[in-house]
Amino acid sequence: GENVEQHPSTLSVQEGDSAVIKCTYSDSASNYFPWYKQELGKGPQLIIDIRSNVGEKKDQRIAVTLNKTAKHFSLHITETQPEDSAVYFCAASEASGGGADGLTFGKGTHLIIQP
């Protein structure tokens, strides 16, 4: 089955600086890579995703890159703000025409934005 590794487990950055979280996956059949943000006491919330037919996707201060050859993908947050403090999870799945497959999650990164 799929195995997703995520690092670092904790990341502390100064407000306004950039943050980068990296993940690797093992199953070459995986073709869908979402990133989730989880705040205390809440469920994970999708913030951005990328499919294997593109190498990069950007949404305002958030961007994700994918390297299929190396089987790794990264989340980039620029101009970090206090509200970006949360736990971030990467995930991978093989989304086939027969229906969505379950996501395999990384262990999470606790992002701390220092004022």
Place this chain on the structure above:
Amino acid sequence: DAGVIQSPRHEVTEMGQEVTLRCKPISGHNSLFWYRQTMMRGLELLIYFNNNVPIDDSGMPEDRFSAKMPNASFSTLKIQPSEPRDSAVYFCASSHRVGEAFFGQGTRLTVV
């Protein structure tokens, strides 16, 4: 849409008791997932359904766990009998075909 709705939000029960967690997916979504989150193991997929049919239950820890989806708008996850090591936050999520998964707020289960 109100999103994925889970109940109860919190459940405290004694070891050996039966526990039933409930989920109402987003209308129109045809895939439903049950996840368990713990500090030690992170987010683990327990089981998922496509069009109300269980597709993969290999993540269900043991026979004490069972899940059903009698119709497109309701699913249950049952633990019988419950044990202290089942204490965790259980999430339900739903999605379109090949689309992103939307999570509920979770049920925090404590077995004492």
